[in-house]
Amino acid sequence: MPACVFFSLDETLELHERLDLIGGRIALLLPFEVGFTWIIPGIAIAAVLVLLLLRLVLSLPPSVRNGIILAGATFVAGAVVVETIGGYWINNNGMTWHFFALVLIEETLEMAGIALCLASLLHLLEFKRHDGGTAYRMAERVPEQSGRPRIFR
Known part of the structure; x- marks a missing residue:
């Protein structure tokens, strides 16, 4: 970065x-x-x-x-x-x-x-949708190239 x-x-x-x-x-x-x-x-x-x-x-x-x-x-x-x-x-x-x-x-x-x-x-970030917005964090692993973003739990 x-x-x-x-x-x-x-x-x-x-x-x-x-x-x-x-x-x-x-x-x-x-x-x-x-x-x-x-x-x-x-x-x-x-x-x-x-x-x-x-x-x-x-x-x-x-x-x-x-x-x-x-x-x-x-x-x-x-x-x-x-x-x-x-x-x-x-x-x-x-x-x-x-x-x-x-x-x-x-x-x-x-x-x-x-x-x-x-x-x-x-690609190193994961995100999670909340009612009030979106939270981001470093990904534990990079998602596969499936075209869909990986959302953490």
Whole structure:
């Protein structure tokens, strides 16, 4: 859950773009061109985050684990892959409609990754309807994929 909150904050505050200072210095040492230089330290931060959370994610039930892995891959596809392509495009061609289409794809993938992460984590909750509302608690086990939510007694 903290990773999902961080991804949301990053999108809102554009934190990753602030890594350009560090990335710009590192990019000077590389034998190839990098579109947006924040990607260099961004990949390192993402790798550390993956290493820190790997044991936790692997311990989750398969449906939740697979959803979180898919969410991370979707987010990274937008944040790193599509944004790298966008960086190359803007450096070589300027701000054409193609660049804005790439931004749209990038942002859509990032937000879809966040939504998939949250949806996967919601599988860890059980709920019980009361006269006055609904009660939630951590699930003892993740319900089978029958399409019906499991209600605790």
